Amino acid sequence: MDGTGLARRVVEETAHRAAEITRRTGVRPCLATVLVGEDPASVTYVRMKRARCAKAGIESRQISLPATTTTAELTETLRSLSLDAGVHGILLQHPAGPHIDERAAFEAIAPEKDVDGVTISSFGAMSFGLPGFTSCTPGGIMRLLDEYDVELAGRHAVVVGRSAILGKPAGMLLLARDATVTYCHSRTRDLSAIVREADVVVAAVGRPRLINGEDIKPGAVVIDAGYNPGNVGDVDFDTARTRARLITPVPGGVGPMTIAVLLAQTVDAASRQLGTAGENTG
Structure with missing residues (x-):
């Protein structure tokens, strides 16, 4: 991807x-x-x-x-x-x-200037589907999934990580698309078994190569939001790519989308504050 x-x-x-x-x-x-x-x-x-x-x-x-x-x-x-x-x-x-x-x-x-989507207000608005700003990395993940026409309704999505600005909001955005969401974290027992059941895997825990190819269900979509020293993600790309239908590389996958969403939301914020929201700017 x-x-x-x-x-x-x-x-x-x-x-x-x-x-x-x-x-x-x-x-x-x-x-x-x-x-x-x-x-x-x-x-x-x-x-x-x-x-x-x-x-x-x-x-x-x-x-x-x-x-x-x-x-x-x-x-x-x-x-x-x-x-x-x-x-x-x-x-x-x-x-x-x-x-x-x-x-x-x-x-x-x-909240109206929280273009990185880090406040409690932004998380609440995102969770309830109200106007506001998403956390940038989860927002970028959703845009990637849309770009590649990944069907989420009814699919089992496993989010590995529960940080307030990545794992938790990513799961909420997936839930809003009617995915069945499982959160995993450092105290999850038998992580590999749970990941093997996933149609969509979002790795966002910050542990290099925590997930390898054997953990990936054949045909699954893998989003690696981890970034570790040495340009290494949370997923072992070389082994996982042999089983995944779609997979994001590190670098070149989620990272660029994070910044792109930040800029897009900054312009959204400016539009609202300057009174041009809703006008045709195309």
């Missing part, structure tokens, strides 16, 4: 919508990215997002805070950005550090 190609098309569509918003209002959609510390992986990821913003015609504002930043200082920064009319979307790059209460920080982001 080619996430790179699909992400390119999503970004091109997003760039067109951003240009139309700017033409109508004179304002460029703006994404503010908050980075705490100088973790090399986070710095690289933020730089990548800024480059994608430029391609999509989105203004990128980066706020770099020292590693010594406290939770109170971080939440104050996020609240300030939430009140800034020139900012339409806010991204807190995570992990923000072991000393930071990330949940408190996420909740300082105004």
